[in-house]
Amino acid sequence: MLVVNFLLLGAVLFCIGIYGVIARRNAVMVLMSIELILNSVNLNLLAFSQLHSNVDGNTFALYIIAVAAAEVGVGLALVLLVYRNRKSISLDELSEMKG
């Protein structure tokens, strides 16, 4: 099996995730797109791990899954806080820090 299959699938998912981060206004949707990006990176790590018969890629993939879980927890807590204060999670209304 060609290793480039998995790498190309990772690239496609990564670009779809990038589009989602740019295009979406709803904060929860942006977090979902970030999950897509993290998963595509995991796919690449595991493909290279298998290509070089080295277990390090699996270790990194597990660490990325753990970091992603932490990121979603904190991210959703922040989104809830923003919602409670503004009754909206539209990201382009959060412009207080613009000079």
Add this chain to the structure above:
Amino acid sequence: MSAVVLASDIEVAQNIGFGIIATMMIVGALKVVTSKNVVHAALALVVVLAGAAAQYLLLAAEFVAITQVLVYVGAVMVLFLFGVMLTRAKLGVDTELNNKNYLLGVPVALLMLGVMVYVLLDGFGDTRLPADREPVPIWELSDSIFKPYLLPFWALSFVLLAAVIGAIVLARKD
């Protein structure tokens, strides 16, 4: 490479499985970023994450696949659905999900995709995975986590602890 192509060389079954799951994942991912309904997008994300777990199995990474199912499909998706409900997202079609100039994302994504496809095909165009790939033994994985990568593992434990406490502090009412 010999002139005769053997069926075992091109691994028909694995490639067909890969193709089906990959198509499913790409369709699901496109639905995540284009759907006008937040709950539908979350359910499409389940398809993508479960498909990723299946691809990990094809890559003979059993433990990571199981972790993916437990953590992502089990925990993260429940968190997302809670997030959708607690922020009282409009159930049904919501026209306010995209930015005004969201079409700007298309050329950016396509440009990145073009560059990455070119580089990947150039660098790994005909590299094959080892045909006799075995599932990664879990003892080898645990040796890797607890010997050379012990320090990142500790750091990760503190990251998780900080995330749990931080999420509670942020989401508290008072």
